[in-house]
Amino acid sequence: MPRNPTMNDVAREARVSLKTVSRHVNGETNIDPELAARIGAAIVKLGYRRNLSAASIRPGRTSKTIGLVFSDLANPYYSTLARAVESVADAAGYLLTIASSNEEGPRHDRLVDRLLEQRVDGLIVVPPRHAARDWSEVPPPIPPLVFLDRPALFSGADAVLADNAGGARDATLALSRAGARRIAFVGDSPDIHTMRERHAGYAAALAEAGMAVDDSLTITTAHTKEQAERAVGALLRDDSADAVFAANNRSTIGALLAFQQAGRRLPLVGFDDFETSLLGNPPVSVVSQDIELMGRTAAESVLGRLRGDTSPVSTRVLPTWLILRGSEKPERN
Template identity: 60%
Template sequence: MSESESPANAKRRNPTMNDVAREAGVALRTVSRYVNGETNIDPTLVERIRDAITSLGYRRNLAAASIRPGWTSKMLALVIGDLANPYYSSIARAVEERVRSEGYLLTTVSSDEDGARHDQLVDRLMEQRIDGMIIVPPRAQTRDWDTIPPPVPPVVFVDRPGAFPSADCILADNDGGAAEAVSFLLEKGTRRIAFVGDGLDIFTIRERHKGYLSAHRAAGVEPDLESVFTSAHTSEQAADIVRRVVETESADAIFAANNRAAVGALMAFRSLGRRLPMIGFDDFEAAVLSTPATSVVTQDIAAMGTLAADTLLARLAGDASPARTVVLPTRLILRGSEAA
């Protein structure tokens, strides 16, 4: 055996199946059959192969294997907008639990709402030969999916639609949920309802703003456009906005268009020692701890993540039906903060 072929040299690099075969004194084909789960192998050879794998520290190279026709990396990817947002953490947990039950490993990465970073991540994940992707598109989408050379792995968009007609999409009824919440506030007699949220370049915020406007139209009330605030990217920014609204008495109710806006509103109420009726969109853990507890429009985030995972797994299993968009219903939970 030459120095380059010695077991000691194999340990200084990533050992291969050839190294295992030499160490065990068996044919490469036999090692391949063992690694790929075949069971009709002589038990004596199985023991020798197992000992060689342990001795060398061999690990199967799934990325390389996935290049071959019919092979799979057993890896999926989830691209979200913000790892720090509990909303996306809940989606990630639901997706991971579902795909793990089918033997897949999930890689989760964040675009930080940056279109260029999102595109880089998608390119890198495809270079890694992942089997499929679940993607929350960034606020500014720049990816031209038509320019990606095949093969493109199955893609499922979640929370927001993406510019890829052949991909499935799982959404919540943002428009309808917001309209229900704002309609309820209007029915209670409030007429100047401040909309506090992130930018309208985000699909979910844009849809919730649409619901906010449609609720006013349905009630025959003219919305106060000066009470629409779409610069609350953080809870602190939302708190500043709500504090000004309360101090200037420019609105008599708050519709917080996402969980961070709702948290910011609570921060403002606490610092001022007074509050306005409020309903938020998206539930959050601290919602039941405020006094009164925070009323919210809630979406079943776990169901959204699980359905996205199920849809992707079905595509990987050969489902070739036309791409579809599924809109999941929301629910208004009244806990007391909607009252004056």
């Protein structure tokens, strides 16, 4: 593995003193513009990054740290993923550093850069809905990298996904078989890969059942449970839908809140199980995915690369399964 470039390398490339490079890297501005330009060009050419962990790493040792960047720290889905990644990393003697991009491309890039500056040994990322920078623009070396929950955006990286389309198809067909003919899709933005895949599965199930996608029943603005509650509340008020496929856990919770407010419910299947899904009457039917397995698989993939695994990069798609608990059926009068 090639060694990481140092400030000495930058100084030699830019033909300046080490002290001048240090001042530039640490943000000092009273540097001759010509020298600053040469230093900046050398940094880009060599792919130099500040080593924020240098003081705590002895020569020949690694940081024993894995970085995890996901989308939303407040979402229980990602907290479960993080816990699973951490359990595997900890067992192997690695510290997990976690950061949330909030689905913002520039923030995601800053977090990735910061983790790389800290010399993490491996990196697991959930790409944001709008990438701000192509991974080809990230200066090498890039440590072992796994894309989680969404497809790989870098040719040298592994990926771990769930069968989003298949799970959404199963959920929609269950609602259709229970008698629904106007099934609403309630979820987040189609800019998110998982939402696109789940809507594709929903559309495939409608076609299989002899129904067409109705754009008026396709809601892709429910990023929060409150937004989902308002959307489902509108469906209840105008009687435009006779069932709901909620495309993530927040949309499911929002639908339940709308049912509670209206004093009646529609047949419902949600994507992703959650802790209180069994407390309703009836309990909530869900498409379940093994979130812990997804996190463990990603962590094991990174650790395998660190231990010398040189097999071709791969995308692993984990199965989902439908759990019917009764909420997919019409309400009894």
